[in-house]
Amino acid sequence: MITVIGGGLAGSEAAWQIAKRGIAVRLYEMRPVKSTEAHKTGLLAELVCSNSLKSMEENSPSWILKQELMMADSIIMEAALKNSVPAGKALAVDREGFSRYITEKLEGLKDIEIIRKEITSIPEGITIIATGPLTSQAMAEELKKIIGEGELYFYDAIAPIIDAQSIDYSKTFFQSRYQKSEISIHSKERLSDTEISVDGDYLNCPLTEEQYRRFYEALREADRVTPRPFEDIKVFESCMPVEVLAERGYDTLRFGPMKPVGLIDPETGKRPFAVVQLRPENRERTAYNMVGFQTRLRYPEQERVFRLIPGLEGAVFLRYGSIHRNTYINAPLCLNADLSLKNKKDTFIAGQLTGVEGYLESTAMGLIAAINAIRRLKGLEPILPPPASAHGSLIRHLRESNPQGFQPANINLSLFPSLDIHTKDRAIRKKMIAQRALLEWQEYMRRINE
Template structure:
């Protein structure tokens, strides 16, 4: 069997897969279409571009994504190393400077002696050898057609991108620094408080605003973790106030009280010159975004360096098509990784790439592929997406609800800690066998 391995896609999953496979002796050809071809959602020429947000979410193991990050760190993840090297203040979350993050990963990939980076669009899936398809939610039309020939019809839906504003354009007399419940350094976020009247006026504005229409032939299904603000507003007048605009854990120093609602701004880069509107993914038209978001206190004269936009998300029906090794059931030499598998989130994509890379290298060597223990965060996620209801499969974030139950009675407040302890113990045993 050839020792060559082809990986299609230089996003988070593809880069992690390439790194893990190369570490294990495979000769990797990594294909990335940028800068020769791109999409409206991409802005950087480098690899591993973060599109929807610059946050890798919570660090605490009280959240399953925090546990997954710790698992990947212990297992030698390139992307977790990159995140540690390029992080920016974000309270209890792990957020990074996207340009530095991309540059870090790109430099590592370009300088690995066993990885050949080929720039250019892939329009055909290799007919021989081991292949990892990690083309992501923005898979090109030509490649999507080839994937469809392997998998049958894909389901398309839209994610939304949040706007970014310059720090110097903010009215800091209307904004206060604080992290929810004082986490992190305590002042990692800028907070724009709204009273009841301001909030109601803001919701009215969103509901009346013009939206970018979806094309007739595309089915629009929004994943809860990236729901456009206008979709949330349409669900009810208080939905935003219990979602991205929730005020809990924050006190307005001007009043000494909890605001009626809050818009949080998170640093987009290390210098703190740009901030993104947390949770404000949108498909409002550009003129409407400028008008509506300048209604937010402190953003009256906001300069938008990037406005929100929509992008297509392509994913396969993983439980129908994939084995827990991420191999295609109908053609086991082909593996999938990243959001195209139905995992949702940067860290989850990195985790899927980690496993796909390990298994691709094993297949190149002629070894049997492996599956992580179901009690680990990675194993629980893999188990879910490859065993979910085929008829109603939707993308999934890692969460403790996916984990197998603990033995015996465990107090509710101790449950997550115990699940994390069990996961890390089982992870170490698994890593030792790789």
């Protein structure tokens, strides 16, 4: 028997995957006895906010993840397709129909026992914890006892990620702060079609005073997301949203994330008036993170305002910035590759709690936790998802990110391993990544179902 705690997206998927293989599951869900701040019903797999499960555009990262889930016979994908509503290129669902479908299907399975109760301590035996971004206080305390006080987070403050191929390198330069300027060469002199040669860890976007003023004024006027009533967000000073810093005064950003000290623009031989630093998001440098640019601007506003930064005029945003209430663990420090806890090997973590972000990413981590919990029950070695698949890419994010300042990720191109062949054509690149992912995933499915 396997215990699953939390009947959200990940817990429902996990329970389904286990029960459909004829293994008994006890699924605990605290709603409707006790609710979270955002859920409204007692249904399993409730969507707490948007009814969109993101893009269905062929070869997009979210499409790849959906294909993989469908190949794994995901109940979440089945319910979504059966309850879809027109939404252009996105997969949107009738939220009530979607959750009801999953609830009824799980309730009808003989191998699942659903118990409506808040769990406050982790039971003995093989257990999957899928209590989500709004994990109850008592369970959060229990988790802290196992993984350590400082390794469970309650908010995330995320900066945007930009596709490296969309940056105008002629306006930027590679340099680390206080690096000797003679070895930093303007990036446009170093660019070739196949390779970007870099001398510093950071790609810098320098701003003149006029450019800074334009950016500053646009940022002050930009539209923001309104916090939800329960999101009384107290972010650390170091995670302050850029627009809040801008409110404090004209120069505050120049003493914070846009400070130019220690940087010399090789084009002018001078320190710029202000600088936005971009840090590589992966070893292959296919994506860059805007350092210190966590924000609550609305997504279209992020595009409008951040494209005023020199070099980012045509920026493609792989991930937008956000700040919200979110319980998640420091996965690189606390999790094994099979999603079990390093300090409690029979306990698996699933869903958003692992450090992924989004409905389907959470579902995916329910699937992987279930596959590995079953293997543990049967005394088999774990089989890890292939590295080039969307699932494997998410797992790599959890395993290989820097534990210091670990931030959740949704599926995006920067998480996939880069291709052996270099192409500037984004559509071809996406197609090749998708084909490789699905081919490997097919083989993985064959192995786990053997």
